[in-house]
Amino acid sequence: MRNLRGNAAGVTRRMRFERAAQQELVSVAPVPSIAPNGVEWLAVPAWAKSGREKTSWLWHGFSTRRGGLSRAYCVDDAPGELNLGFTAADDRETVIANRRLLAEAITGDAATPLVTLRQIHSNRVILVSAADASSSSSQGWKAGVPGDRSSSQGWKADGLMTDEPGLLLGIQTADCIPVLVADRKRRVVAAFHAGWRGTVNRIVESGVGRMRLQFGSQPEDLIAAIGPGIGPCCYAVGDEVFSSFESQFAYARELFCEVYDSDPIRTKYPMLFLTQRAPGHSPIGPSLHVNLVEANRRQLLAVGLKAESIQLVGGCTSCQRELFFSHRGSQGHAGRMLSVIGIRPGRLR
Ligand SMILES: [Zn+2]
Numbered sequence: 001m002r003n004l005r006g007n008a009a010g011v012t013r014r015m016r017f018e019r020a021a022q023q024e025l026v027s028v029a030p031v032p033s034i035a036p037n038g039v040e041w042l043a044v045p046a047w048a049k050s051g052r053e054k055t056s057w058l059w060h061g062f063s064t065r066r067g068g069l070s071r072a073y074c075v076d077d078a079p080g081e082l083n084l085g086f087t088a089a090d091d092r093e094t095v096i097a098n099r100r101l102l103a104e105a106i107t108g109d110a111a112t113p114l115v116t117l118r119q120i121h122s123n124r125v126i127l128v129s130a131a132d133a134s135s136s137s138s139q140g141w142k143a144g145v146p147g148d149r150s151s152s153q154g155w156k157a158d159g160l161m162t163d164e165p166g167l168l169l170g171i172q173t174a175d176c177i178p179v180l181v182a183d184r185k186r187r188v189v190a191a192f193h194a195g196w197r198g199t200v201n202r203i204v205e206s207g208v209g210r211m212r213l214q215f216g217s218q219p220e221d222l223i224a225a226i227g228p229g230i231g232p233c234c235y236a237v238g239d240e241v242f243s244s245f246e247s248q249f250a251y252a253r254e255l256f257c258e259v260y261d262s263d264p265i266r267t268k269y270p271m272l273f274l275t276q277r278a279p280g281h282s283p284i285g286p287s288l289h290v291n292l293v294e295a296n297r298r299q300l301l302a303v304g305l306k307a308e309s310i311q312l313v314g315g316c317t318s319c320q321r322e323l324f325f326s327h328r329g330s331q332g333h334a335g336r337m338l339s340v341i342g343i344r345p346g347r348l349r
Contacts, residue, residue, distance in 0.1 A: 018257040019286065025233035025259065027314045029323055032064050035105030039067035039082060044180075044225040044311045055223070058182055058189070059168060059342040061106045062227040062313055065325050065335060068098040073325065073335045083325070085172045085336025099338070103168060106340060113167040114340070118156045121197035123206040125159030125190070127214060130167045158198050159207040161190035163215060165345035170338045174327040175317050177229035177292045178339030179204050179300075183211060185221040189341045194296050196237065200244045204299040219304025224311070226300075227339045228324055231316030232257060232291035235328075241290060255295045258286040 032040035042062040047055040065073070068082030072090040082098050083090050100110040113133030117126075160169040169191040171178045176195035182188070192207045211217040236259070245252035293312060300310050318329035325334040
């Protein structure tokens with residue numbers, strides 16, 4: 001079955017996808033803001049302007065690898081970095097200190113509570129409150145982990161939502177796509193983690209569905225920001241990934257393209273390499289790349305957000321590794337970034 005399908009897909013997909021050179025697909029690296037504490041982070045420009053979108057009630061930001069105290073992933077003479085995940089290679093105290101720095105950069109207070117997840121590529125979304133948050137200064141979880149109170153690992157889920165001011169919801173990534181959503185009318189925020197599996201599992205669609213159920217959120221009141229992740233320039237995938245998307249989305253084909261080798265000799269003299277190529281299996285032939293940012297933008301549109309309410313931060317974690325951590329770009333040895341959103345307490349609301 002797999003062989004039959006693999007060969008058929010290899011032959012037919014040559015005619016089915018858009019084609020591009022890798023360079024054409026690279027998005028411009030976004031320009032970070034630099035906080036007084038040295039943390040370099042990305043704001044959504046349309047949200048930073050408090051006028052039209054009326055987002056002065058929001059806290060939000062996407063971290064980069066710049067700033068912070070970690071030495072685990074940097075070259076010898078580089079300054080410390082902002083690893084925000086409790087990875088095996090980094091020191092737990094350092095990560096906690098980095099999380100405090102990010103909270104300070106975004107909210108002005110290093111002790112702002114932060115809720116993160118044990119992410120599992122699901123479509124599971126949980127409702128949280130400040131009581132569920134560990135202070136970013138503390139070691140782990142205080143309480144309020146349903147069904148798993150003794151665990152310091154937190155909830156297994158890929159989405160968070162709250163209507164409570166004064167805490168940050170955080171999604172950890174190092175290639176996967178972070179998606180932040182806010183309901184301007186009901187003052188609700190949510191954050192989702194979308195790798196290719198979570199995208200196929202419709203984490204963003206089910207997350208917005210949960211917002212509707214829980215808070216009565218209406219799609220026309222929602223704004224969303226899709227953060228940096230691995231871009232279509234770099235995210236080569238196997239035919240099985242296409243098959244998974246194809247089984248779920250009528251528009252699946254539009255999310256993929258064939259990317260040509262940027263080696264100028266191969267581009268100029270393709271006939272030299274032609275005989276080495278087995279359809280769909282050649283390391284030198286075009287490879288199939290998926291655009292996860294577009295896939296998640298489609299999900300936001302599918303649940304009724306207006307196109308103009310969806311902001312793309314841009315950037316590719318894999319080819320802009322001076323700015324971002326990339327799991328694939330660093331062969332698995334990478335820190336984690338955090339994308340956070342929260343409701344600012346006090347009179348600005
Ligand atoms: Zn790239």
